[in-house]
Amino acid sequence: MAGRKAVITRDDIVAAALKLVGPNRSVSTLSLREVAREAGIAPNSFYRHFHDIDELAIALIDLAGRSLREIIGAARQRATTERSVVRSSVETFMEQLGADQNLLHILLREGTVGSDAFKQAVERELQFFEDELRVDLIRLAKVNQTGLYEPALTAKAITRLVFAIGATAMDLPREQHGEISRQLVRMVRMIIVGTQTMAKGGVLES
Template sequence: MRTVGRKATITKDELFQAALNLIGPQKSISSLSLREVAREAGIAPNSFYRHFKDIDELAIELIDRSGIVLRQILHKARLKASKQNSIIRTSVEVFIEQLDADEGNLSLLLREGYTGSISYKDAVESQLNYFQQELQEDLIRLERLNHSKLVHPELVAKAITQLVFNMGAKVIDLPMIERKEVAEQTMIMIRMLLEGARAMDDVLIH
């Protein structure tokens, strides 16, 4: 018989949400127990195993899921941009907004990328590589629209991705006014990277 208060069935998304409910700014998924997640999800511990073999498997799938959601949000924002300044500002502002989003996808990536286990860090690194690849494609698209060209767009995309994620890790615990200040500095640094890569093309031509 089903225990009172426990669900008869559970989905992966419900287990993901239960894990997100339990982890805070200073708490890694690795600190959670299977029983904690099961209790939060309202299921018997044995029901957990219908979807995952252990907490680590849940964590890595959750990191992948969070990366996909964030990439979709940022990609849609960049598609609306047609100028250098707008793509930079839009991307950074959306990134900052996601720090406080209820879903907790960005804070999860930032936390596990810096404090998680090796397998969690590897999973985050894989997601950063996807961010980098998609940003590279958008930068090339934007440069063509503006009749300009970046030298080594893959390195520019990598530098911007690392810069923005480092910025996110730095401001996640700061008040909004200080976040905005760091975000403005980050936008300037990104413009410098882009202008430098564009100028290198001129140097190589001459």
């Protein structure tokens, strides 16, 4: 490290923490001194921006969720059909597994191994994903006149499936991601076809 910076911002500390986490490194393992050293500040300066390391970790989870929603939401908006929405969303999601920012890794890792506070933060981000997907599913159903059974539950089923598969894929060799992506596209389409069929009365609830 060349030396400590005269002025440091909250975003600088977040950026430093992002450099330290990754596919094999949980946010929960970060230490305050480690983050301060990466940011180029004295440990005491950390407290000017965050109460403790847990508050920083939750800020990272919030940033990861917000950034990923923007990336995947933009991919969905560019698509015009249900088929293209599914493919573009899944492919964009899988691309983020190999991205340098480590954003998706944060959500996937902390949702399973983090503290209760971290898991609650991840759950909050997943619900944001579900809400935005629900709106897009309703929009597409109207445009394509396909019908949609329980949009909120459909969005939840898709979101939880994608993140569960992503958590598995994260620890697999990258050359396997292509096949996982293709399988995931088919699984999501199965859910959508099912909800469209139920909307038409083709499936009875048990």
